[in-house]
Amino acid sequence: MLVLLMTTLVLAWLGRADFVHGLTFPARITGAVLLVVSFTTLVGAVAVLDHYIRQSFPYSGMVALIGTFAALLTNAMLLVQTVNDGESAGYRVLFGALTAGSAYAVFAVWRTSVVIPAPKRVAAALIVSSVIATANFGYQNLYQPYQRQTQPLITLSMGKPVLSKDRKAFAVPVDITIRNHGDVGFYVLGTEFHAMGKKVPLSSKDRLRQQWRTDAEQWPNSSDMNPLSRREIHQPGQLVEAKQWMFNGNWVESNDTYATRVVVQLPMNTKYDQVAFYATASLARKDRLVLKSPLDFVAYSWGREKVPGWVKKQQRRGFDSLIYRARVHENNALDEHTRDPRFITAYWQFGTQGAWVYSSITRKGEGNRIPTVEENREVSSRYGLIDVRTGPVERTLWDIKSQR
Helix, strand or coil: CHHHHHHHHHHHHHHHHHHHHCCCHHHHHHHHHHHHHHHHHHHHHHHHHHHHHHCCCCCHHHHHHHHHHHHHHHHHHHHHHHHHHCCCHHHHHHHHHHHHHHHHHHHHHHCCCCCCCCHHHHHHHHHHHHHHHHHHHHHHHHHHHHCCCCCCEEEEEECCCEECCCCCEEEEEEEEEEEECCCCCEEEEEEEEEEEEECCCECCCCCCHHHHHHHHHCHHHCCCCCCCCCCECCCCCEEEEEECCCCCCCEECCCEEEEEEEEEEEECCCCCCEEEEEEEEEEEECCCEEECCCCEEEEECCCCCCCCHHHHHHHHCCCEEEEEEEEEEECCHHHHHHCCCEEEEEEEEEECCEEEEEEEEEECCCCCCCCCHHHHHHHHHHHCEEEEEEEEEEEECHHHHCCC
8 A cells, every 4th residue: 555655646746747838748648647656656555454454345355456557657657768868866676666666566466366257358458558558658768769850041132322421431221031841849948040141253364283281271160161163262250249139038839930130230441241140049949848937147257157168268269248048947757857967058258250149058056068979869859959041142232332
């Protein structure tokens, strides 16, 4: 009875949380299954009392056996999930003890010569329920994390340049649109738009093959992969303007569209021949985590606040950062209680060579540790972190600069 009652309390607690607050339909189904099993174990506890003491119901032994078997199967699955994915030693001990206690309870009830009126039907019911429970467990923990991915689409479009009244400057309007055609919403962890000015003088004669090779050697070291051109001499781009174009912590719902316009202004005598536009959004799927608002600003890389060492190292290389942080919660009750608290950190970085946004999810105090590629891939898959980019969208400035 002790094992069955403890199992009832634990399963009812976890099941209610998933059934009411689950982020996905399978999570709520899991909650419903746990609630059903908790009711079964509660009835089993009553049947154990009747089977050993009062014996007023002839089939109380069979009901007790079904209750203890359901407790064993469910506790074993929760133990496997906690060992594989959990980080709490207390919950591992709890589910281990409940699994061992349930196994002993099944044996203790079985050895009392339980009367089973239709053994084949009871066995079939236990097998079917076991298959359903196992299939649901496998779907939640094996298939769902690797299901087909979805992500929004960002587009950039340039409007007609406008001259100032004194004709000494001009402005280029740029429309940024993000469209989410999927059936999953996304949290917006950070966005950036930046414009890069480029000098592109023309060679008076055809450039040689070796010069093409020199240009190609720069591709791995730059975010701009300039073309191999017979006459154009592309030089590294320089940051002209950078800004955020959505509020951190906002979201883009399923089948939703968000549009905004930014304006880039330059003097007529600018030294640049081309301008290239880029836009990026760092997102997280709303069915993989819960973002506890707000996503607060916490530090400048050049300020007095404590920041990760790798951020300071980048600052010495010419890249400054704005850092934002918020608490995140898991998408199911079991992980929420068996895993350590996680925090999401968004880094908005900029320098003369461009701007970008980057997000990571770590435990408290792990900000200084640089994760491996495999760890980054696992975290991104688990929490649905994606970076959506567009650009470069380029425009030649010769026609504007030549106007009088």
